[in-house]
Amino acid sequence: MPVVSFFECSRCHQHVQPDKYHTVCPACAGVLYVRYDMDEVKRTASRPNGVDAPQSMWRYADVLPKVDPVTLGEGWTPLLQSRRYPIFIKEEAMNPTGSFKARGMSMAVSMARFYGVKKLTAPSAGNAAGALAAYCAAAGIEANIFMPKDVPFANYLEGVVYGSNVTLVDGIISDCARIVNERKDKEGWFDITTLKEPFRVEGKKTMGYEVVEQLGWSYPDAIFYPTGGGVGLIGMWKAFDEMEKLGWVSGKRPKMIAVQASGCAPMSRAWKEGADVSQFYDNATTFASGLRVPKPYGDYIILDILRKSEGTCVDLSEEEILASLLDWSRNEGILLCPEGAVATAAYDKLIADGFLKSTDSVVIFNTGAGLKYTDMIADVMKVSRPK
Amino acid sequence: MPVVSFFECSRCHQHVQPDKYHTVCPACAGVLYVRYDMDEVKRTASRPNGVDAPQSMWRYADVLPKVDPVTLGEGWTPLLQSRRYPIFIKEEAMNPTGSFKARGMSMAVSMARFYGVKKLTAPSAGNAAGALAAYCAAAGIEANIFMPKDVPFANYLEGVVYGSNVTLVDGIISDCARIVNERKDKEGWFDITTLKEPFRVEGKKTMGYEVVEQLGWSYPDAIFYPTGGGVGLIGMWKAFDEMEKLGWVSGKRPKMIAVQASGCAPMSRAWKEGADVSQFYDNATTFASGLRVPKPYGDYIILDILRKSEGTCVDLSEEEILASLLDWSRNEGILLCPEGAVATAAYDKLIADGFLKSTDSVVIFNTGAGLKYTDMIADVMKVSRPK
Numbered sequence: 001m002p003v004v005s006f007f008e009c010s011r012c013h014q015h016v017q018p019d020k021y022h023t024v025c026p027a028c029a030g031v032l033y034v035r036y037d038m039d040e041v042k043r044t045a046s047r048p049n050g051v052d053a054p055q056s057m058w059r060y061a062d063v064l065p066k067v068d069p070v071t072l073g074e075g076w077t078p079l080l081q082s083r084r085y086p087i088f089i090k091e092e093a094m095n096p097t098g099s100f101k102a103r104g105m106s107m108a109v110s111m112a113r114f115y116g117v118k119k120l121t122a123p124s125a126g127n128a129a130g131a132l133a134a135y136c137a138a139a140g141i142e143a144n145i146f147m148p149k150d151v152p153f154a155n156y157l158e159g160v161v162y163g164s165n166v167t168l169v170d171g172i173i174s175d176c177a178r179i180v181n182e183r184k185d186k187e188g189w190f191d192i193t194t195l196k197e198p199f200r201v202e203g204k205k206t207m208g209y210e211v212v213e214q215l216g217w218s219y220p221d222a223i224f225y226p227t228g229g230g231v232g233l234i235g236m237w238k239a240f241d242e243m244e245k246l247g248w249v250s251g252k253r254p255k256m257i258a259v260q261a262s263g264c265a266p267m268s269r270a271w272k273e274g275a276d277v278s279q280f281y282d283n284a285t286t287f288a289s290g291l292r293v294p295k296p297y298g299d300y301i302i303l304d305i306l307r308k309s310e311g312t313c314v315d316l317s318e319e320e321i322l323a324s325l326l327d328w329s330r331n332e333g334i335l336l337c338p339e340g341a342v343a344t345a346a347y348d349k350l351i352a353d354g355f356l357k358s359t360d361s362v363v364i365f366n367t368g369a370g371l372k373y374t375d376m377i378a379d380v381m382k383v384s385r386p387k
Numbered sequence: 388m389p390v391v392s393f394f395e396c397s398r399c400h401q402h403v404q405p406d407k408y409h410t411v412c413p414a415c416a417g418v419l420y421v422r423y424d425m426d427e428v429k430r431t432a433s434r435p436n437g438v439d440a441p442q443s444m445w446r447y448a449d450v451l452p453k454v455d456p457v458t459l460g461e462g463w464t465p466l467l468q469s470r471r472y473p474i475f476i477k478e479e480a481m482n483p484t485g486s487f488k489a490r491g492m493s494m495a496v497s498m499a500r501f502y503g504v505k506k507l508t509a510p511s512a513g514n515a516a517g518a519l520a521a522y523c524a525a526a527g528i529e530a531n532i533f534m535p536k537d538v539p540f541a542n543y544l545e546g547v548v549y550g551s552n553v554t555l556v557d558g559i560i561s562d563c564a565r566i567v568n569e570r571k572d573k574e575g576w577f578d579i580t581t582l583k584e585p586f587r588v589e590g591k592k593t594m595g596y597e598v599v600e601q602l603g604w605s606y607p608d609a610i611f612y613p614t615g616g617g618v619g620l621i622g623m624w625k626a627f628d629e630m631e632k633l634g635w636v637s638g639k640r641p642k643m644i645a646v647q648a649s650g651c652a653p654m655s656r657a658w659k660e661g662a663d664v665s666q667f668y669d670n671a672t673t674f675a676s677g678l679r680v681p682k683p684y685g686d687y688i689i690l691d692i693l694r695k696s697e698g699t700c701v702d703l704s705e706e707e708i709l710a711s712l713l714d715w716s717r718n719e720g721i722l723l724c725p726e727g728a729v730a731t732a733a734y735d736k737l738i739a740d741g742f743l744k745s746t747d748s749v750v751i752f753n754t755g756a757g758l759k760y761t762d763m764i765a766d767v768m769k770v771s772r773p774k
Contacts, residue, residue: 055442055465072720073465073478078442080460083525091460094481097722098758138470138720153772154761160770161757163717168773330550333459333525335484370548371485372758374541383547385540386555 001066002041007032007198010301021115023196031298032198033238034065038245047217047248057103057206063242064202070110070139072096074103075206079214079363083332087347087362088220090211093337097158099368100207101131104231107203108192109135118142121189123176125228125290126155127368128194133162144189146176151289154372172284172292194229195297204232208239211363212249219254221360222311224346226339226367227258227267228293230302237305254363255356256311258302259346261286265315266295267302272313276300287376288321288338290367312355320345322380325370337373340366388453389428394419394585397688408502410583418685419585420625421452425632434604434635444490444593450629451589457497457526459483461490462593466601466750470719474734474749475607477598480724484545486755487594488518491618494590495579496522505529508576510563512615512677513542514755515581520549531576533563539676541759559671559679581616582684591619595626598750599636607641608747609698611733613726613754614645614654615680617689624692641750642743643698645689646733648673652702653682654689659700663687674763675708675725677754699742707732709767712757724760727753 007016011030016022018034025032045062053059057075074096080089092100105128112120121144122132129145136143143164147155148171159166169176177193184191194200212219219240225233233256243249260268264284270277278299284292296302306313316324325341328334336344343364350356370377378384394403398417403409405421412419432449440446444462461483467476479487492515499507508531509519516532523530530551534542535558546553556563564580571578581587599606606627612620620643630636647655650673653665665686671679683689693700703711712728715721723731730751737743757764765771 055463070720073467073481076442078460091483093485094460094483096478096481096720098480098485098756134716134720134722136720137717149773153765154758156772157761157765157770158722158758160768161713161716161722161764162720326548329521329548330524333457333483333521333523333549335521335545335548369485369756369758371541371545371756374544374761377548378540378544381547383544385543386536 001061002036004065005035005037008035031195034198034202042246060206060209067110067114070135074106090365092367093369097130097134098372099127101127103203104200105131105135108199109139111199113139117190119189120192121180122192123173123180125173125292126151130158133159133164137162146179148172152373153375174294201235204235205239208236217249220363222255222362224257224343224364226342228291230296230298234301256305256309258313259342260315261288261291262315262317264292268313268315287380288342290339314346316342316345335370336366337368337370388448389423390453392422392424395422418582421585421589429633447593447596454497454501457522461493477752479754480756484517484521485759486514488514490590491587492518492522495586496526498586500526504577506576507579508567509579510560510567512560512679513538517545520546520551524549533566535559539760540762561681588622591622592626595623604636607750609642609749611644611730611751613729615678616683621688643692643696645700646729647702648675648678649702649704651679655700655702674767675729677726701733703729703732722757723753724755724757
């Protein structure tokens with residue numbers, strides 16, 4: 001495991017010393033990236049091979065910060081082949097706490113413990129809360145979590161069961177973030193909000209390493225990513241940078257395709273307008289609750305990646321999302337989370353309009369377990385338990 | 388993959404030709420086991436190694452029936468090390484449909500397709516239904532499922548979402564079984580009820596192979612198994628037989644410890660009485676809903692395994708189960724399913740009473756995702772969504 005050389009601001013490129021757990025760039029409040037001495041990494045690291053590597057995201061320890069990991073078995077999730085299309089589903093449901101959020105939280109909570117942080121806080125659209133709560137329980141760190149009051153019930157319950165301090169807020173994640181900002185200094189909470197600290201990206205970047213390794217150290221033609229805060233998309237692009245520097249992969253990078261629900265589509269709107277940043281999306285509403293992020297903090301990074309990768313951003317209606325969720329459960333035996341079904345619906349749309357060819361090799365992220373959304377899915381399907 | 392040589396009755400040892408999908412022994416209605424030419428398997432098979440083997444239960448294809456698998460990525464689940472005890476949690480939550488039932492159903496539905504079966508039926512305490520529904524969706528087979536009306540809502544919803552025919556029954560699994568028996572012949576349904584066909588055991592036996600492989604091809608001192616129908620316990624013991632014949636493992640087999648909820652404890656009662664079979668357990672009730680099996684069909688096999696392994700059977704109260712569930716979530720960051728928490732509670736009890744030593748190496752099966760039981764857990768914790 002390499003030591004962290006410095007944090008680099010993604011906007012103004014200032015370097016920040018890793019002497020303590022930093023949040024954002026002290027100069028411009030940009031997102032900080034973790035940087036290593038990549039020449040040294042290249043000399044000492046090698047692509048993991050199946051014999052010895054852990055069956056978790058820690059198989060990439062050579063490109064993760066040197067730390068004693070707080071691990072619950074996160075990562076190294078299966079890449080499931082569709083029965084009908086040249087699509088692989090990256091099945092992030094098979095993570096601890098049933099979502100991709102486990103990767104970022106495993107990494108960030110490990111570093112919090114390393115830096116001696118005792119109390120953490122974050123707002124969450126749902127799944128980040130569950131993951132934060134679980135890793136804090138494992139690490140013996142206090143978690144102070146703020147979630148919309150209408151999150152899936154599973155998200156609320158996991159916060160409670162893991163012993164976190166959970167507050168449900170009458171609003172969405174941006175309202176939760178306001179409360180975190182008001183309280184964190186006086187409470188002595190360290191803020192690990194999405195992209196407001198550098199290590200959740202490091203955990204999420206392992207999704208990029210895994211996809212490439214699982215495809216035999218090669219890129220697919222396109223990656224579909226349900227984009228709320230967009231950390232995974234940002235992390236994967238960082239992974240591709242690193243892997244190319246290390247000589248682990250080469251060739252044309254995948255088109256990165258950010259997908260959103262039409263009820264909360266700030267990135268899609270910004271993309272259509274050709275803007276460099278997004279605008280706050282009013283009245284965000286969708287049963288793909290993880291996508292209710294009205295103004296992603298890393299919007300400028302996401303839009304840059306979509307352009308560089310020759311990707312795109314699309315948004316889908318509630319009806320399209322539900323139809324795709326049922327299509328995949330009934331024809332493939334895979335119960336996607338609503339956010340994952342946004343991505344499968346987007347695939348259908350981009351094949352129909354010619355943006356992708358039906359022969360393109362595609363990886364679609366199912367970011368969490370459909371089972372965590374029983375109440376939301378039952379509601380949109382109008383299913384209730386018969387009396 | 389070896390072809391099936393014959394089915395062998397576990398009770399009267401009669402051989403049955405594998406010309407079609409059989410249910411139970413035609414002579415004595417005993418549980419049928421799948422048998423291979425083990426000399427041939429020994430000549431051609433080898434222990435899977437990490438480089439080439441699939442990251443699923445199909446890494447053991449050399450000891451599974453020759454078939455085109457209906458797979459959703461089941462098996463090869465993590466063995467998580469406790470932070471406090473010499474315990475490994477075998478984390479079966481990280482299976483498709485969030486439970487260990489995926490293994491048996493992947494195998495059985497694969498064989499159903501192989502034999503040309505078009506319609507399947509089973510009663511279920513919950514998780515078997517979800518798995519059956521998913522694999523049938525993937526295989527294009529009709530599933531006809533009967534569940535107690537008070538199953539966790541997630542179990543009901545997955546049946547519906549995967550497109551199965553789901554009937555909720557005012558009763559428990561034994562009432563569901565009665566309806567299956569009444570209807571199956573006239574409807575043309577093949578019955579894949581627990582232990583009433585030979586292939587779910589073949590899928591579940593991979594849990595035994597995995598535990599041994601993940602412990603470096605050695606046995607732990609004890610295995611705790613939440614026992615409703617007990618297929619996994621039976622399957623693991625069969626796996627140990629096979630592995631020893633193949634020379635893949637040696638040494639003293641683990642004590643097999645069947646755990647039950649006091650609200651439905653037919654095996655525990657039979658064990659205390661020194662009986663060879665169990666008696667129907669009246670008024671079965673527990674929030675560990677998967678354990679509401681009042682008369683396991685394979686009771687005689689389970690009791691035999693407990694004796695041969697020098698194991699035991701214990702039952703735990705609802706209060707003990709909930710306390711252990713909260714202990715593990717708050718101190719380890721692992722949200723066990725209620726059935727898994729029966730096993731961790733049993734560990735505490737067997738350490739306290741001296742049956743096990745605190746240095747014994749132990750594997751505890753968490754048979755499914757705690758997240759599938761949000762309604763049941765919230766109910767016993769008296770937690771509801773704040774208004």
